[in-house]
Amino acid sequence: MDESRTAAPSDTRVTLAHIMSAHDTNLLGTVHGGNIMKLVDDAAGTVAARYSGGAAVTASMDEMLFLSPVRVGDVVTVHAQVNWAGRTSMEVGTRVETTRWDELSAPVHVASAYLVMVAVDVEGKPRAVRALDPETDEDQRRHREAQIRREHRLARRAAIKESRLAG
Numbered sequence: 001m002d003e004s005r006t007a008a009p010s011d012t013r014v015t016l017a018h019i020m021s022a023h024d025t026n027l028l029g030t031v032h033g034g035n036i037m038k039l040v041d042d043a044a045g046t047v048a049a050r051y052s053g054g055a056a057v058t059a060s061m062d063e064m065l066f067l068s069p070v071r072v073g074d075v076v077t078v079h080a081q082v083n084w085a086g087r088t089s090m091e092v093g094t095r096v097e098t099t100r101w102d103e104l105s106a107p108v109h110v111a112s113a114y115l116v117m118v119a120v121d122v123e124g125k126p127r128a129v130r131a132l133d134p135e136t137d138e139d140q141r142r143h144r145e146a147q148i149r150r151e152h153r154l155a156r157r158a159a160i161k162e163s164r165l166a167g
């Protein structure tokens, strides 16, 4: 990979779509949240692999709020892009929307999540990724907020480690 070449968040955008069928439901008849999480992970993994030019693994997925149920016949669309990139890790932001398969309805926002993806080499060791160049005001806002989330994730991880060592 040419690590000197930066990329803008818009270059990294991917959209995955899937129509929900009876195979995707839970016992209540609505779509199983795990199926939505898999689509989100697939979209984030694709974004991270394209951005880093190779394999990338999911290091973490932040809290995922399900805002509205997903039903059979919904076309689920996951939009994903890199919000922030460090040395080997990337934060990928995802937004899940649905529309009905047989209506010209406006998309409904059903969930969002942020994932930390780490680029890895053939031995599974972290490898360097290119720099991100947030161009628009919106990209810069996402970049700043991703940095805040990263600081919180790392602080939480360090605090738990410290507490285990103390306990």
Ligand SMILES: CC(C)(COP(=O)(O)OP(=O)(O)OC[C@H]1O[C@@H](n2cnc3c(N)ncnc32)[C@H](O)[C@@H]1OP(=O)(O)O)[C@@H](O)C(=O)NCCC(=O)NCCS
Pocket: 057, 058, 059, 060, 085, 086, 087, 088, 089, 090, 116, 118, 120, 124, 125, 126, 150, 153, 154, 157
């Ligand atoms: C993700 C993984 C490669 C990180 O390996 P590691 O030896 O801990 O690597 P490091 O400590 O050097 O961390 C690598 C990067 O990930 C970041 N990172 C790792 N865990 C993180 C977390 N929980 N939250 C935020 N960032 C994290 C680090 O800050 C670092 O980022 P940077 O290089 O951009 O500064 C390793 O933990 C792993 O392989 N996990 C399993 C992943 C997997 O299999 N996922 C699929 C599950 S089915």
